[in-house]
Amino acid sequence: MMQILFLGVGEACDPDHGNTSVLLTTGAGASLLLDCGFTAAHRFFAACSDPDRLDAVWISHCHGDHYFGIPLLILRFREMGRRRPLALVGQAGLEEIVRSLMEMAYPGFMVKLGFALQFHETGPEQTLSLAGLRWRTAPTLHSRPNLGLLLDDGSCRLYYSGDGRPGDRVAGLVRDCDLAIHEAFRLEDEVAGHGSIAGCRRLKAGARIRRLALVHLERRVRRKQRQEIGRILDQDPDLFLPEDGDTVSVP
Ligand SMILES: [Zn+2]
Ligand SMILES: [Zn+2]
Numbered sequence: 037m038m039q040i041l042f043l044g045v046g047e048a049c050d051p052d053h054g055n056t057s058v059l060l061t062t063g064a065g066a067s068l069l070l071d072c073g074f075t076a077a078h079r080f081f082a083a084c085s086d087p088d089r090l091d092a093v094w095i096s097h098c099h100g101d102h103y104f105g106i107p108l109l110i111l112r113f114r115e116m117g118r119r120r121p122l123a124l125v126g127q128a129g130l131e132e133i134v135r136s137l138m139e140m141a142y143p144g145f146m147v148k149l150g151f152a153l154q155f156h157e158t159g160p161e162q163t164l165s166l167a168g169l170r171w172r173t174a175p176t177l178h179s180r181p182n183l184g185l186l187l188d189d190g191s192c193r194l195y196y197s198g199d200g201r202p203g204d205r206v207a208g209l210v211r212d213c214d215l216a217i218h219e220a221f222r223l224e225d226e227v228a229g230h231g232s233i234a235g236c237r238r239l240k241a242g243a244r245i246r247r248l249a250l251v252h253l254e255r256r257v258r259r260k261q262r263q264e265i266g267r268i269l270d271q272d273p274d275l276f277l278p279e280d281g282d283t284v285s286v287p
Contacts, residue, residue, distance in 0.1 A: 037063035038187075038194055038286040040215070042251070042278045043079035047221065048101035050255040054079050054280050055101040058196060058217060062189050066167035069093045069109075070185070070196045070217075073101035077108035079280070087116035091167045095126035096198025097182035098133060106134055107141035114149050121152040123166060127183060131155040158183070161205065174209040176200025179229045186213065192287050195245070199252065201231050202239050211243045214287045219252040223261060223268075227254075233268060240275065246287070247274045 039061040044054020055073030059080065062068075067090045069080060084090065095103045106124075113122065124134060134153070138146050158164055160175040160183060170190075173183040178200030186209050187194045193213040197206070200219065210216055218239070221230035233250060240248045258265075269275055278284070 038189065038192055038215075040194070040217070040284045040286065041083060042249075042280060042282045042284075043069075043076055043083065044073070044280050045251045045253075045278050045282075046280075047252050047254055048073070048099065050258075052255070053258075055105075056219070056252045057105075059083060060187070060194070062168060063191070064168045064189070066091045066169065068167060068169075068187075071096055071102040071198065072105040072109055073099075074104050077105040077112065080105075080109065081112055087113050087118040088120040090122065092123035092125055094171075094185055094196070095124070095130060096185065096196070097127070097178065097180045097200075099180055099199065102198065103133075104137070107138050110138060110149065110153075111142055111145065113151065114145065118149075118151045121154050123154045123156060125156040125158065125164075125166065125171070127181060128157045128159055130157050172209060174205040175203070176206055176231075177203050177229060184209065186210065194286055197231065199231075200229060201225065201235060207239060207243050210239065210245055213243075213245055215247045215249065215284070216240070216245045217249045217251055220250040221252060221254045222257055223264065233265065237268075237272070237275065240272075247276070247284075249284070250275065250277050253277075 041059040043057040046053025054075040057076035058070040060068040170188040172186045182200045195216040197218040219231045
């Protein structure tokens with residue numbers, strides 16, 4: 037059993053939606069933040085007032101709408117008196133990137149946090165165990181190296197795409213999963229390096245994904261093609277378009 041809160045469902049420049057970011061709570065009580073872009077830290081603290089509640093943060097890739105919220109997250113945990121270590125999980129080089137990001141945002145703060153940062157660096161098609169979950173990754177097709185992440189608690193499986201079009205290795209990873217939260221930038225595959233609603237439908241059918249949440253829609257597509265998107269969603273009750281603040285349980 038997993039509980040999902042969509043802190044944001046938007047792309048980088050969407051003024052009406054927060055950057056795509058998901059707060060996940062497992063049946064065993066672990067708490068994970070999936071991506072932490074420009075807007076995500078404020079949304080996180082609006083939803084969670086306990087400084088020690090969050091166990092880990094996953095960063096899918098290094099675009100600002102997926103990781104530039106980290107300095108604010110760390111700053112506010114420090115201000116709130118966090119004591120528990122915080123795991124930061126992402127691709128090789130994450131520790132160096134986070135340390136330099138913090139040094140640019142709040143110079144000198146990293147030495148007086150009051151809590152430890154535990155970095156876990158991974159790569160494509162790697163497996164690790166953390167917070168009572170098995171974490172497995174696959175590369176997507178994006179303009180920056182991006183890892184899709186499959187989280188498995190032994191009874192249910194959640195996939196979070198980050199950005200990018202799914203390739204064959206994603207299709208293998210997500211087979212039979214309970215919920216996929218997938219980036220879809222346009223209706224069709226017009227933009228290289230981004231997913232689409234059509235591509236998500238193909239992935240869902242081919243990999244027998246039970247439910248799929250479409251996130252990170254290009255802001256003008258979300259607005260101008262709403263009716264067309266509505267018609268597509270009407271054809272499949274297990275394909276949905278969450279809004280900021282929506283929650284869903286898995287399975
Ligand atoms: Zn993005
Ligand atoms: Zn990106």
